[in-house]
Amino acid sequence: MHIDENTPDAGWFTGTLEATVGFLRAGSLWPVTFGLACCSIEMMATGTSRFDISRHGSEVFRGSPRQADLMIVAGRLSNKMAPILRQVYDQMAEPKWVISQGVCASSGGMFNNYAIVQGVDHIVPVDIYLPGCPPRPEMLINALTTLQDEVKKQPLWQSRRKEIAAAAEAAALKATPTSDQFGLLR
Amino acid sequence: MSTTESFTPTGAFTEDPDAAEYTVNGGDWTDVAEEAVRLGQQRIVMNMGPQHPSTHGVLRVMLEVEGEIVKEARAGIGYLHTGIEKNMEYRTWTQGVTFCTRMDYVNSMNNEHAYVLGVEKLLGITDDIPERASVLRVLMAELSRIASHLVAVGTGGNELGGTTIMTHSFTAREEVFRIIEMISGLRMNNAYMRPGGVAQGLPEGGVWRIRDMVTKVRGYVDEVADLHLKNPVFVGRTKGIAKLDLAACMALGVTGPVLRSAGLPYDLRKAQPYSGYEDYDFQVPTSTDADAYSRTLLRMEEIYESLKIVSQAADRLEGLGDGPVMVADKKIAWPAQLSIGSDGQGNSAQHIRHIMDESMEALIHHFKLVTEGFDVPAGQVFQATEGPKGLLGVHLVSDGGTKPWRAHFRDPGFNNLQALSMMTEGGQVADVVVAIASIDFVLGGVDR
Numbered sequence: 001m002h003i004d005e006n007t008p009d010a011g012w013f014t015g016t017l018e019a020t021v022g023f024l025r026a027g028s029l030w031p032v033t034f035g036l037a038c039c040s041i042e043m044m045a046t047g048t049s050r051f052d053i054s055r056h057g058s059e060v061f062r063g064s065p066r067q068a069d070l071m072i073v074a075g076r077l078s079n080k081m082a083p084i085l086r087q088v089y090d091q092m093a094e095p096k097w098v099i100s101q102g103v104c105a106s107s108g109g110m111f112n113n114y115a116i117v118q119g120v121d122h123i124v125p126v127d128i129y130l131p132g133c134p135p136r137p138e139m140l141i142n143a144l145t146t147l148q149d150e151v152k153k154q155p156l157w158q159s160r161r162k163e164i165a166a167a168a169e170a171a172a173l174k175a176t177p178t179s180d181q182f183g184l185l186r
Numbered sequence: 187m188s189t190t191e192s193f194t195p196t197g198a199f200t201e202d203p204d205a206a207e208y209t210v211n212g213g214d215w216t217d218v219a220e221e222a223v224r225l226g227q228q229r230i231v232m233n234m235g236p237q238h239p240s241t242h243g244v245l246r247v248m249l250e251v252e253g254e255i256v257k258e259a260r261a262g263i264g265y266l267h268t269g270i271e272k273n274m275e276y277r278t279w280t281q282g283v284t285f286c287t288r289m290d291y292v293n294s295m296n297n298e299h300a301y302v303l304g305v306e307k308l309l310g311i312t313d314d315i316p317e318r319a320s321v322l323r324v325l326m327a328e329l330s331r332i333a334s335h336l337v338a339v340g341t342g343g344n345e346l347g348g349t350t351i352m353t354h355s356f357t358a359r360e361e362v363f364r365i366i367e368m369i370s371g372l373r374m375n376n377a378y379m380r381p382g383g384v385a386q387g388l389p390e391g392g393v394w395r396i397r398d399m400v401t402k403v404r405g406y407v408d409e410v411a412d413l414h415l416k417n418p419v420f421v422g423r424t425k426g427i428a429k430l431d432l433a434a435c436m437a438l439g440v441t442g443p444v445l446r447s448a449g450l451p452y453d454l455r456k457a458q459p460y461s462g463y464e465d466y467d468f469q470v471p472t473s474t475d476a477d478a479y480s481r482t483l484l485r486m487e488e489i490y491e492s493l494k495i496v497s498q499a500a501d502r503l504e505g506l507g508d509g510p511v512m513v514a515d516k517k518i519a520w521p522a523q524l525s526i527g528s529d530g531q532g533n534s535a536q537h538i539r540h541i542m543d544e545s546m547e548a549l550i551h552h553f554k555l556v557t558e559g560f561d562v563p564a565g566q567v568f569q570a571t572e573g574p575k576g577l578l579g580v581h582l583v584s585d586g587g588t589k590p591w592r593a594h595f596r597d598p599g600f601n602n603l604q605a606l607s608m609m610t611e612g613g614q615v616a617d618v619v620v621a622i623a624s625i626d627f628v629l630g631g632v633d634r
Contacts, residue, residue, distance in 0.1 A: 034237060036244060037266060037630050038291035038374055041337065048356035063238070078633075081236065081244055081265045088237055110284070115269035134374055 018156040025069070025095070026148035027057040032068035032092060034085070037075025039102040039134040046137035056144055065091040070147070071124070072140075076104035077117045089124045097151065099143050100126045102134050109133060118181060125168040228252050234618065236265040242341065242622060243629030247606070251615055259610040259618065261603055266633040274593040278559030279305050280520065282590060284377045286580075290597060290631030291374060292337045295330035295366075296573040297631075298379040299323055300595070303460055304569035304580040305381040308562050311513055318503065319383035319511045320461045325396075325499035326369065326378060327461075327571075328492040332403065333362045334574035335485040335492075336410075342482060342623035343414055346423050351414050358406035365399050368392065371524075371531055383512035386524050388503055396500040400493050407489050415483060424479035428609040428621035431476050438608070439601045442576025443484045444625060449474040454572035466495050478624035485626075488574075518560050521552040559588035575599050575626055595634060599627030 035043055046053045053059050062068040065088045077085060089098070100120050103109035106129045108118035120126060127150065130143040222230055235246040246262035270289055274282045286301045287294040302323075306312050336355040343351025363373045368389060370378035378385050414420055430440065432448040445452055453470040455463040471487035473480035512519040521541075525534035541549040564586035570579040576598025583592040602625045609621040 037268075038288060040243075041292055041374065044341075044352070045356055045360070048353045048360075050357060050360045076266070076268055078265060078267050080267065084237055084265070111268050111270075111273060113269040113273055115267050115272075136373065 019152075021156055022152040022154055025154075026151040028060075029058045029070040029097070029144070029148065029151070030060045030062050030068045031058055031070040031072045032065045032088065033061045033063055034071055034088060035074050036077060036081065037104065039074035039105070042134045042137055043072055043074045043101065043140060046140045051137040051141060053141060053144065056141060056148070058144055065089075066093060068092055069095065070097050070099065072099045072101050073105045073120045073124070073126075074101045075134075076102075076109065076111055077120050077123070078115050079117060082117050082123050085120065086123050095154070097127045097147055098124050099128045099130060099140075099147060101130045101140060101143070103131055104133070106131065121168075122172055122175070122177075125165050125172075229257060232615075236262070242627060243632075245603075245622070245627075245629055245632075247618060247622075249610075249615065249618065254614050254616075256610050256613055256615055256618060259607045261606050263600075263603070263629070263632055266629045268630070268634060270634045271593050271595065274590055276589065278588050279381055279562055279590065280559055282593060283380060284375075286593075286595065287375050287377050288630065289595060289634050290334075290573070290575070290578075290599065290628045292628055293330050293334040293574055293631070294374055294376050295323075295326040295378065296334075296571060296578055297595075298377070299327045299461070300569055300571040300573070300578050300580045301582075301593075302379045302381050303571065304567050304582045305562065307567045307569055308565060308582060308584055309381065309518065310563070311382065311515065311518065314513045314515065315383060316510045316513070317462070318387065318506045318509045321499050321502045321506065322369070322384050322388065322511060323379055323461050324463065324466070325496060325503070326366065326376075326384075328495045328499070329362050329366055331574040332489050332492045332496075333359050333366070335489050336362070336407075338574075338623070338626040339410065339414065339482060339485055342626070343420065345619050345623050346420060348414070348417070348420065351410060354406065354410045354413065358403050358410065361399050361402050361406065365396055368395060380512070380520055382515070382518045382520070383510070385511075385520075387508065387511045393500050393504045396496060400497050400500075404490070404493055407486065407493075411486050415486065421479065423617075424477065424482065424620055424624070425475075426477050426479075427613065427617050428478040428624050429476050430605050430609050434605070434608055438605050440576070440605050442573070442598050442602065443481050443488065444602055444605065445576065446470065446472045447480040447484055448476040454570055454577060458570065460569075460571060466498050468492075468494050478620050481624045481626075516551070517555075521548070521555050561586060561588055562590075570596070573598055575628070575631070576602055595631075597631035597634065599625075599629075599631040603627050603632055 045051060047059055047061060058070065071089055071092065073085065100106045104111060104116065105120045108116050110133070112118065117123060128143045128147050130139060132139055218230070230251050232249045232251055233246065234249060236244040244265035246265065248260045248262060249256055250258035270285050274285050277285065283298050283301060286297045289297050306315065336359040340352040340355025343355070366376065367373050369392065370376040370385065430444065430448060432450055435445045435448045441452065449472055451470045451472045456470055468491045471484050471491065473484055522533040522537045524531055527535065541552050562584040564584055566581065566583040568579060568581045570577050572578070577596065578598055579596035581594040581596070582590055585591040605625065606621060610618045
């Protein structure tokens with residue numbers, strides 16, 4: 001039997017299944033280790049005793065992107081590093097989410113210059129933007145729980161998410177490339 | 187597995203320019219090895235990083251291996267180049283602190299310390315810094331050193347598979363952070379030191395909290411030492427590994443614990459004291475083993491020595507009581523005092539009242555100093571300090587304006603990283619991680 005969102009009267013079944021899968025997914029978001037700069041130290045601190053991210057099911061930091069669901073882009077992303085970030089993101093299996101930790105990852109932050117990508121959303125679609133320089137571990141945990149709420153609500157079949165991602169990608173491609181953006185340090 | 191063949195002789199990495207190059211993506215390592223055997227090639231070029239959990243940031247290491255033996259290792263850097271030095275040329279001398287604190291981010295205070303000492307040397311106000319400010323700088327620099335060493339030891343343990351070492355070290359580090367946060371308001375990237383002094387004094391009950399912290403951290407560090415230094419796996423993995431003797435250290439300009447592990451007790455806090463380090467009682471631990479184990483041991487010992495300095499600084503702060511933490515010169519001193527308001531940290535209400543209601547001159551002075559900054563006489567200066575990773579120097583050039591004409595940092599991580607090839611070549615592939623951990627560089631500092 002084939003059931004998807006178009007099947008009539010599948011509401012109860014798919015709804016329950018969706019809720020269960022969402023609950024399970026949200027409770028075991030494994031991040032890929034993508035520490036870049038200062039924020040990565042706070043990300044590590046979040047993983048250790050005082051804050052303990054494992055209370056939220058995300059303590060399993062994976063070295064291999066294939067085993068991870070979540071990419072926490074922790075820190076400033078340089079132009080040289082950008083293709084590598086995209087490669088690691090592409091290697092992650094669907095469904096996958098991205099937290100942009102800190103202002104540098106979210107918008108370039110204080111480093112409005114030739115070296116830093118002015119926001120990782122130029123490179124990968126971002127689900128949660130987390131401000132702070134660096135954000136405290138509590139803030140990272142808050143970002144994670146916020147994401148978990150989103151994950152719980154997400155449809156089981158990926159079409160809508162893919163549409164959202166495709167729209168975000170199309171918008172990013174249309175946006176002014178960083179090489180054409182001029183700040184104070186042109 | 188896809189094996190693509192390209193006959194472009196590069197010669198850059200392989201010694202034989204006619205040897206064919208093969209690029210391998212993904213697949214099973216056994217297949218790669220079998221393919222290499224079939225082709226009669228002994229050497230395999232392997233890439234490690236820049237996204238790798240045990241490279242202390244975004245370091246890329248290119249390894250030429252024969253079996254398990256590393257024949258050639260080269261470090262590729264620049265993946266975290268942030269343009270910090272360039273950015274500093276467009277900001278005032280005071281704002282420069284905000285940038286340099288983000289270079290070697292596990293060691294914020296020592297970056298600031300080197301920079302502010304350099305600016306003060308250019309201004310010629312080195313002797314005018316209030317004692318309380320100098321003591322607070324020493325206190326914060328040592329706290330930062332402890333935090334940095336704890337990260338080095340903890341992540342080094344984690345990379346060898348001992349996650350408990352990391353969780354334990356980070357627990358101790360959190361205790362240090364409580365104090366740093368109490369004094370500066372931030373956990374990391376503090377921008378606490380300013381040219382002319384520090385941002386603010388010690389809050390109420392600070393001395394008591396520092397003493398409490400010293401006891402706690404000493405306890406945690408004891409635990410880490412017991413767990414870590416006698417662990418047979420750790421000892422087996424690090425004893426006699428990543429050796430670098432004194433001659434090599436001197437030739438490569440290596441400083442810090444790596445140099446001291448080779449036997450030279452070179453510590454700028456003793457050799458070229460600054461901020462009154464000559465008045466503190468502490469030892470410079472050294473070893474002659476010159477291996478990864480002795481470097482970890484030295485870091486642990488240095489934590490104890492730093493705790494001694496922190497205790498002495500706390501005693502001094504108690505003796506000094508309330509006093510200025512900024513130079514008296516109103517042309518340089520930051521005009522406002524920080525205080526905690528209903529909406530967070532900011533300028534004190536008293537100061538706001540003064541500049542907004544009472545004195546137009548004070549308002550103009552505040553505005554000029556904050557927006558434009560102060561002039562620094564033309565000239566150049568080099569100031570070196572002892573960072574946790576080695577000699578941390580700053581070279582500042584002023585053209586007489588309110589912004590640096592050039593700010594350059596000599597980060598110890600950058601120089602120490604050059605020793606990686608020497609430490610790893612001829613050893614096992616797995617020992618590359620040990621060597622990286624024993625050098626303890628931070629890519630934020632290396633690339634800036």
